[in-house]
Structure formats: structure tokens, C-alpha cells
Amino acid sequence: MTATVKKVERVVPDLAMKAYVPAILEGLGVTTRHFVQNLGNLVSGRKKSKRGTEEIATIRYPDEKREYPPRYRGHHRLMRREDDQVRCVACFMCSTACPANCIYIEAGEHEDPTIEKFPVRFDIDHLVCIYCGMCEEACPCDAIRMDSGEHTKPKYSRTDQRVHLVDLLERGGPSIAKQGGRFS
Amino acid sequence: MPTLKINDQEVTVEQGTTVLKAAAETGVEIPTFCYHPGLSAPANCRMCLVEIDGGRGPQLMPACYTQAGEGMDVKTDSPTTKDAQKSVLEFILLNHPVDCPICDQAGECTLQDHYFDYSAQPSRLRHTKVHKPKVKVLGPNIVLDAERCILCTRCVRFCDEVTETHELRVTQRGDHSEITTFPGLDLDNKYSLCTADICPVGALTSRGFRFKARVWNNKRTKSVCDQCARNCSTFVDTLRNDVKRVSPRTNEEVNSWWACDEGRTAFKKYQEGRYLKGVISHEGTTNELAPSDSYHRLGSQLSQTVEAHGGEAVGILIHPSWSNEDIFVAAQFAMEAGFSLYVGGRATDGYEDNILIRGDKNANRYGMNLILEAMGVKHGGVDSLAAAIEAGTIRTLLILDGEHALPESVITSIGQVEKVIALAAWQTPILDAAHVIAPTRLVYERGGTFVNFEGHIQRFHKTQMHDVNILSPWHALSTIARAGGWDMQYDRISDVFAGMAEMVPRFAGLAYQELPDDGVTTVQAASTGAV
Ligand code: SF4
Ligand code: SF4
Ligand code: SF4
Ligand code: SF4
Ligand code: FES
Numbered sequence: 233m234t235a236t237v238k239k240v241e242r243v244v245p246d247l248a249m250k251a252y253v254p255a256i257l258e259g260l261g262v263t264t265r266h267f268v269q270n271l272g273n274l275v276s277g278r279k280k281s282k283r284g285t286e287e288i289a290t291i292r293y294p295d296e297k298r299e300y301p302p303r304y305r306g307h308h309r310l311m312r313r314e315d316d317q318v319r320c321v322a323c324f325m326c327s328t329a330c331p332a333n334c335i336y337i338e339a340g341e342h343e344d345p346t347i348e349k350f351p352v353r354f355d356i357d358h359l360v361c362i363y364c365g366m367c368e369e370a371c372p373c374d375a376i377r378m379d380s381g382e383h384t385k386p387k388y389s390r391t392d393q394r395v396h397l398v399d400l401l402e403r404g405g406p407s408i409a410k411q412g413g414r415f416s
Numbered sequence: 417m418p419t420l421k422i423n424d425q426e427v428t429v430e431q432g433t434t435v436l437k438a439a440a441e442t443g444v445e446i447p448t449f450c451y452h453p454g455l456s457a458p459a460n461c462r463m464c465l466v467e468i469d470g471g472r473g474p475q476l477m478p479a480c481y482t483q484a485g486e487g488m489d490v491k492t493d494s495p496t497t498k499d500a501q502k503s504v505l506e507f508i509l510l511n512h513p514v515d516c517p518i519c520d521q522a523g524e525c526t527l528q529d530h531y532f533d534y535s536a537q538p539s540r541l542r543h544t545k546v547h548k549p550k551v552k553v554l555g556p557n558i559v560l561d562a563e564r565c566i567l568c569t570r571c572v573r574f575c576d577e578v579t580e581t582h583e584l585r586v587t588q589r590g591d592h593s594e595i596t597t598f599p600g601l602d603l604d605n606k607y608s609l610c611t612a613d614i615c616p617v618g619a620l621t622s623r624g625f626r627f628k629a630r631v632w633n634n635k636r637t638k639s640v641c642d643q644c645a646r647n648c649s650t651f652v653d654t655l656r657n658d659v660k661r662v663s664p665r666t667n668e669e670v671n672s673w674w675a676c677d678e679g680r681t682a683f684k685k686y687q688e689g690r691y692l693k694g695v696i697s698h699e700g701t702t703n704e705l706a707p708s709d710s711y712h713r714l715g716s717q718l719s720q721t722v723e724a725h726g727g728e729a730v731g732i733l734i735h736p737s738w739s740n741e742d743i744f745v746a747a748q749f750a751m752e753a754g755f756s757l758y759v760g761g762r763a764t765d766g767y768e769d770n771i772l773i774r775g776d777k778n779a780n781r782y783g784m785n786l787i788l789e790a791m792g793v794k795h796g797g798v799d800s801l802a803a804a805i806e807a808g809t810i811r812t813l814l815i816l817d818g819e820h821a822l823p824e825s826v827i828t829s830i831g832q833v834e835k836v837i838a839l840a841a842w843q844t845p846i847l848d849a850a851h852v853i854a855p856t857r858l859v860y861e862r863g864g865t866f867v868n869f870e871g872h873i874q875r876f877h878k879t880q881m882h883d884v885n886i887l888s889p890w891h892a893l894s895t896i897a898r899a900g901g902w903d904m905q906y907d908r909i910s911d912v913f914a915g916m917a918e919m920v921p922r923f924a925g926l927a928y929q930e931l932p933d934d935g936v937t938t939v940q941a942a943s944t945g946a947v
Binding site: 321322323324325328339340341345346348349372373 | 517518549550551626627628630632633
């Protein structure tokens with residue numbers, strides 16, 4: 233195969249470009265125009281233009297936050313059973329599927345023989361996690377989800393980025409999916 | 417000697433061989449559940465049904481039970497056989513809970529494997545499954561999930577035929593059948609954990625291992641049990657440097673398929689009080705020491721005593737559960753420096769049976785005797801150690817491994833010894849008297865060889881490692897000797913073994929790297945009497 237070559241014409245700068253002060257002034261002009269326009273829109277409360285496009289492209293972060301799309305994979309959460317107990321049965325499917333190897337689980341024996349196994353420890357290291365969603369995919373119990381719509385926040389230390397069972401459960405709501413999935 | 421055809425391949429086998437074994441000889445695998453080479457064949461699971469034409473037209477017959485006959489035509493992959501396998505699995509799985517996510521057997525489950533290999537169809541059951549007790553404790557080591565049981569009766573036959581303790585029975589009928597213990601009996605025999613191994617599904621599981629780890633995360637290493645003179649071949653499963661489970665490894669000449677509960681759960685006693693640093697106690701205060709510093713401490717202590725009082729003033733207490741290499745280096749050190757050598761060891765509990773368990777709770781007494789005899793090292797028992805301490809001839813006592821059963825006389829008089837030093841892996845009461853303790857590796861963390869009471873030599877492997885600066889006993893001893901100014905140049909275990917094979921005639925011709933992992937090698941026959 234022969235390589236196709238596209239020649240780009242060089243821009244030969246004229247005197248006005250070479251002096252570059254006029255170009256700077258032109259840029260300042262654009263910025264000032266937008267500033268005045270936005271200020272006017274803000275004061276008058278006009279959000280949309282006649283064509284329906286947003287007049288103000290920015291939001292007032294952090295007072296106002298953008299909604300993530302529903303399929304955004306964010307901070308993990310552990311779902312609860314109807315009686316508020318953790319749904320997770322400590323099967324290690326998520327940690328087995330996890331390509332980053334960042335889920336650490338310790339299983340315990342539940343006093344209720346119908347539950348049998350539950351996690352006494354469930355840590356996810358968010359500095360190692362690559363937010364691939366494999367864990368969510370692997371879980372047979374709809375116990376782990378990443379639909380919290382929250383991204384992982386910066387923290388002051390590495391150890392704080394290791395989230396534990398309690399944080400994960402706090403974010404979790406009830407799930408009424410059949411425990412054990414469709415094969416039970 | 418009948419000749420038969422397995423999938424059109426002719427094979428001649430001994431009279432009385434089953435079709436299953438004949439097929440295995442030609443490399444054809446037939447799936448089984450209830451068949452176990454160490455037990456009788458009741459042919460109750462029907463998983464091994466294959467199409468056999470014995471002259472009366474093709475019929476489905478259980479391969480584990482049917483004897484190979486002249487001119488038989490066996491088809492293990494015909495549509496009829498495949499259909500039978502699929503149907504048998506559908507029956508077995510009919511009421512099966514399929515709770516693999518919380519089942520400890522998942523990952524090493526015969527039912528899972530056979531399902532994927534021979535069935536892989538969804539359940540067609542439209543009614544509720546029969547429910548049975550889920551967590552039924554049968555004994556101190558075993559718990560039953562009756563729903564997962566496929567009623568192969570392997571566990572029942574094990575208790576009837578191997579241990580002959582007859583604790584288990586099948587009760588009820590049909591799909592309500594359930595394994596249970598006889599009223600008033602617990603599944604509490606010395607080999608009860610074997611029932612969890614041979615259970616092809618997750619019905620019988622070990623209470624000690626329950627929920628501790630998923631099996632596919634474990635690292636499996638070939639090892640040898642050091643808890644009695646039998647030396648059962650084992651697998652040691654570890655996860656992140658912790659031993660999680662010890663299970664028997666098939667070795668027909670030593671332990672067949674079994675291992676005793678005591679040996680398999682022994683690793684738990686070593687988990688507490690592990691020495692990962694050297695310890696130095698002085699007038700009631702204890703300080704920690706880096707492992708390498710502690711070896712140097714021991715070395716200089718020994719050389720000081722020898723300089724001041726001569727070699728006999730040092731007593732060294734060796735352990736008959738140490739590997740040949742460890743004992744050889746200890747004996748060589750003792751000879752070179754002129755130390756007085758004493759043999760300690762674990763005490764017997766007086767129990768012995770003709771399944772596996774030996775009364776001698778030390779793994780390597782046979783090997784130790786071979787070495788000490790060949791090298792001509794003078795040695796005494798713990799009683800002569802007591803006498804020597806009484807007489808005040810021992811100024812420094814080097815205790816190797818803390819797991820010695822010492823008589824009262826030694827325990828009371830040990831305070832009279834000027835310096836008690838030790839090389840040990842974990843804390844035991846006798847080490848309370850020690851002034852300096854250097855750490856060493858547990859049996860799971862090092863490699864070596866044992867010779868069992870029948871003269872079979874087996875090699876065990878290193879599984880896990882807490883700290884590479886902690887050395888195996890032979891390596892620590894040669895480091896200590898070097899630090900004390902003696903000439904000991906062992907840095908590789910194969911060199912130790914080679915040195916030993918040169919000195920001990922009955923190890924002649926063996927090489928460390930060439931010892932097989934499976935099966936056994938017997939040390940050469942004694943030319944003179946028994947050891
Ligand atoms: S999102 Fe991916 S990397 Fe993160 S915990 Fe789940 S499986 Fe592991
Ligand atoms: S896969 Fe689901 S049920 Fe299993 S351990 Fe992970 S979160 Fe728990
Ligand atoms: S016995 Fe096997 S198939 Fe049954 S639940 Fe356990 S792992 Fe799954
Ligand atoms: S408990 Fe296990 S070994 Fe015993 S009959 Fe059931 S499946 Fe077989
Ligand atoms: S293995 Fe042959 S019938 Fe069970």
C-alpha cells in the first residue's frame with residue numbers, strides 16, 4: 233500500500249500577525265463580548281436562546297452539580313435485603329472477576345442457616361479500581377452496584393481510599409432481585 | 417486375560433478388572449461419583465453408565481462395577497451413553513440447590529465439572545425443590561448440607577470400611593433420603609476429615625476450613641505431614657502466606673488416599689506465638705532482634721562457651737521431627753565443635769492403629785538414627801540431659817525447635833544452665849527459660865526430606881514465606897556455626913543432601929533434586945540389622 237500524503241499549505245505570516253498585538257486584542261475582544269453577554273443573561277435570568285441552545289455553558293460547581301448519565305460507573309455500593317441486612321453472600325465472584333484485584337473479602341458464618349455466609353469484611357481499594365464494572369457483572373445476587381452516580385472523591389491519604397463494608401452499605405438501598413439469580 | 421474394545425481400541429486386561437479401569441488404561445475417562453479406588457463399589461450413582469455390547473446387544477451398564485469380559489465392545493461416546501450421562505445428571509441435579517456461590521466445594525466440585533462436561537442444560541423442574549437441613553453439624557470437624565448430598569454413600573462406606581467406626585447411615589427413602597449419624601453418635605473418628613475430601617460435592621465440608629477461602633485462590637504445594645512417623649503425603653493450601661488447609665495426597669505406598677485429622681489440623685497450633693524476630697531476654701526485660709543478628713548472637717555465645725569451658729560444656733538438643741538435612745547439619749556441627757548431643761522430640765499419646773497413625777509422633781526418627789549412626793555421633797536422650805544439667809557439666813544449652821516433651825527433671829533444673837539459647841519457629845513453654853531465641857522456619861515454609869518408619873524417603877516443599885531473612889534450620893545452623901568461627905559452608909539444601917549422601921551409606925545414590933514428588937524411594941536396605 234502506498235502512503236497517501238496530504239500537503240498542508242504553510243501559513244505565511246503577514247506583518248499584522250508578526251506584530252501579534254492586534255491578534256491579542258482581537259482575542260480579548262471575544263472574551264469580553266462573552267463576559268458581557270453572560271452577565272446580561274445571568275442578570276435577566278435568560279437560560280435558553282431563541283434557538284433553544286444553552287445560553288450559559290458553565291455551571292456553578294460545586295453548588296450545582298452535573299447529573300451523571302444513568303450508566304455511569306461510580307462509587308460502589310452494597311445492596312440490602314428486605315430486612316436491611318447485606319445481600320452479599322461473600323461468594324468472591326466479584327473479587328475473582330476483578331481485573332485489578334482490588335476487592336478484599338473475609339467471609340463469616342451467619343447464624344441464620346438460610347443465609348449461611350456473609351461478609352464480615354469487604355474492602356475495595358479505590359486507588360486500584362479501574363471502574364470497569366466487572367464486579368457488578370459477576371455478582372449473582374445483585375449485591376454490588378456501581379450506580380451511585382458519585383465519582384470517587386479525592387481524599388487526604390491512600391488508606392482513606394480503601395472503602396469498607398460500612399461506607400458501601402450506607403450507599404446501598406434495598407434490592408428485591410431474587411437472591412441467587414435466575415438459576416435458583 | 418480378556419481382550420475387549422474400548423471405543424474401537426483393543427485392550428487386554430487382567431481377569432477381574434472393571435471396565436472403568438480398562439478404559440482408564442486406554443486413556444478414556446468415564447465420569448463417576450460413587451466410585452472411589454479405596455472403597456467398595458456399590459454402583460449406586462449411575463454416572464458411569466456406558467454402552468456395552470457383551471454379546472447380547474448393546475446395554476447400558478455401570479463401568480465401575482462391570483468386569484471386563486472377552487470380546488466386549490464398550491462405547492463411551494455413543495449417543496446412547498451421552499444421553500444416559502445427561503439424564504443421570506438431570507436426575508442428580510433435580511433437587512440440588514445449586515448454591516455454588518456459598519458452597520465451599522465450588523471450584524473442586526465433581527458435580528460442577530461433570531455438569532459442564534456432560535450436561536450443560538438448564539433445569540426443567542417446574543415444582544419447588546425438596547428442602548433438607550442446610551447446616552447440620554455431624555461432628556467436631558464435619559458439617560453436612562443435606563440438600564447438596566447426591567447420596568453416593570462414599571462417606572458411609574468410608575466409616576464402615578476404612579475406620580470401621582460405623583457412624584453414618586442413609587435414612588428415609590427416595591428424594592427424602594438423607595445422610596445422618598446413628599442416634600447418640602457423632603462423626604468423631606480420627607480420620608473424619610477424609611469424608612469431606614471424598615465427598616464429591618459440597619455436602620460434607622470441613623468446619624475448620626469452612627468459608628476461610630475460595631479454593632481457586634489458594635496456592636497448592638506438595639508437602640509431607642510431620643506429625644507422626646507415617647509421613648503422609650499431603651497438599652498444603654495457602655493463601656497470602658497463611659496455611660488454610662492440609663489434605664491428603666494420594667501415595668499408595670505411604671498413606672493411600674487418607675490422612676488423619678490431627679496431622680491435618682496441626683498447622684493451627686503454629687499460628688499463635690510465631691517467632692518472626694529474634695528474642696533476647698535479660699533480667700526480666702525482653703528485646704527484639706533482627707533474625708540475622710540473632711544468628712550471630714547464638715554463634716558468638718557458642719564460641720565463647722567453647723573457648724572458656726570446652727566443647728562438651730555445650731549441650732545441643734535436636735528434634736527427631738527435623739528433616740534429614742537439618743539433623744545432618746546439626747550433627748556435623750556438634751561433631752566439629754565437640755558439643756554433647758541430646759535427642760528430644762514429641763511425646764507419644766499412646767495411640768496407634770493399623771490405618772495410618774503411628775505411636776511415634778516424630779516424623780523423622782528413622783532418618784535421624786540413620787544419620788547419627790553413620791556419622792558415629794555420640795548422643796543421649798532427655799534423661800541423660802537432665803543428669804548432665806544436674807552434674808553442672810552443661811554451661812550452654814542450645815535447644816533446637818521448642819516442641820520437645822521434656823521430663824520434669826529437665827524443666828526444674830534448666831534454670832541452673834548458665835545460658836539457654838534456642839532456634840525455634842514458635843513459642844512453647846520450655847522456651848520461657850531461654851535467654852536468646854533465634855527464629856527459624858516452620859515445616860510449611862521450608863523444603864527437606866523425611867524418612868518414615870518403613871524407610872520411605874519423601875521430599876516436601878516450601879509453601880509460604882513470611883520473611884526471607886528467617887532461615888531454615890540447616891541454613892540457620894550453618895550461619896550460626898560460621899558466626900562462631902567454625903567452618904560450615906552450606907548455602908544450598910542440595911549441597912547438604914549431597915554431603916549427607918556421601919557420609920550416610922544408606923542415602924548413597926540419592927540426589928535431592930531427583931527425589932520424585934509422587935510415590936516413594938526407599939533408602940537402601942540396611943546391611944546390618946534394624947535401625
Ligand atoms: S470496577 Fe472493576 S476494578 Fe473496580 S472493583 Fe469492580 S471489578 Fe474491580
Ligand atoms: S459477587 Fe456479589 S455476592 Fe459475591 S462477594 Fe461479590 S458482592 Fe458479594
Ligand atoms: S455441591 Fe457443587 S454443584 Fe452443588 S452447590 Fe456445591 S459447588 Fe455447586
Ligand atoms: S454426604 Fe457426600 S459422600 Fe456422603 S453420600 Fe452425600 S454426597 Fe456422598
Ligand atoms: S461410579 Fe459407577 S455407579 Fe457410581
